[in-house]
């Protein structure tokens with residue numbers, strides 16, 4: 399039997415005390431259908447300590463998933479959500495959270511949680527400087543909330559994990575879009591349930607077009623394609639299994655396993671998001687250049703041709719791929735080669751010649767000025783002192799505690815250190831540090847230069863065991879409470895989350 403520590407090490411979602419343990423006892427089927435009114439986790443339970451319950455044996459081994467033929471289904475592109483009204487400088491959207499079915503295996507509909515009835519949710523296309531308001535309507539059987547990852551938003555619209563939208567209720571969130579163009583995503587952020595909710599489907603893209611972006615003439619329209627990479631384990635009926643397990647996961651892209659995507663022989667802009675719970679992915683396109691043009695916080699200063707791209711949970715990478723030199727009929731497989739993996743992600747099928755007015759300029763943009771920092775802080779990511787939860791600076795999340803007070807407008811350097819082990823039976827204990835409200839710049843890693851592609855604005859960054867990553871941010875725009883946390887949602891669900899208050 400796996401002990402908890404080992405499960406934690408591989409990113410498992412089981413906690414020893416209270417709420418998080420509730421996931422464990424649920425049968426996958428019961429949790430998916432919601433038929434057995436899912437117990438509402440006491441949001442404070444995982445801070446409580448107390449007697450240590452004995453975890454049940456995992457219910458893995460429910461049978462092999464149905465057979466699946468790679469590259470047999472076309473990549474779906476999530477639909478673009480239309481506003482219900484547009485007045486002045488504001489577009490208003492309505493987006494229900496609802497139960498639905500998804501077919502990860504053709505002909506085998508499986509229950510999922512969705513925004514708008516589809517796995518994955520519809521894409522909201524916003525413009526910098528133009529306000530968006532979204533009315534989220536909760537038609538689920540459970541409370542939930544929505545965080546706009548990468549959004550510069552007022553505190554009441556940030557989706558605080560305890561500030562939930564109850565079943566039957568709705569709430570309007572305000573997204574002013576006074577920020578740079580970038581690939582954002584919205585997803586559930588419910589305390590102690592985030593990992594499960596996001597895994598089961600509560601996520602979608604939110605794209606902000608920058609003010610001067612159109613002038614760059616990057617690929618647009620049908621040639622600008624969001625790609626959400628997720629992973630899952632499936633039962634014999636093709637349903638999702640959510641439980642900590644050392645068993646390998648299967649990747650799926652925009653809700654399909656190993657799909658194919660017919661492309662014209664020209665340039666495409668792909669907005670790639672790693673929305674897995676804890677799986678690092680290293681993209682490889684058979685040696686073809688993937689020209690990175692953007693990271694979490696929007697365009698890089700200049701394009702960066704890459705053969706392999708590491709992308710960790712929560713991160714976004716935008717690439718331009720030029721298929722114009724490929725023979726019609728050729729098929730290019732995008733593969734995950736992280737840590738010796740060799741798993742197809744999807745396949746591009748070059749279908750026909752096409753006119754291509756797009757280009758990738760040698761300069762993409764000037765990054766905003768980086769004011770000198772006046773405050774430095776240490777942020778330690780590690781197992782909690784008990785060794786049974788995850789913590790930031792040895793404290794697990796407490797919604798009633800402010801961990802960091804920051805004077806509005808201040809520029810700070812945070813030294814983010816991962817002190818967890820590099821070697822466990824399931825590999826190194828990585829963390830991905832994510833800050834709400836503002837993007838940061840990555841200054842260095844253990845004093846060495848940042849990784850390729852980390853020279854732009856970011857909001858999520860890999861911190862490997864033994865590593866100290868220095869990031870610099872200016873905390874401006876709003877006052878109030880915001881989170882910073884590990885974006886391995888199973889880690890944040892069991893404590894690895896903290897609060898900052900901008901004052």
Ligand SMILES: [Cu+2]
Pocket residue numbers: 788828829830884885886889890894
């Ligand atoms: Cu973590």
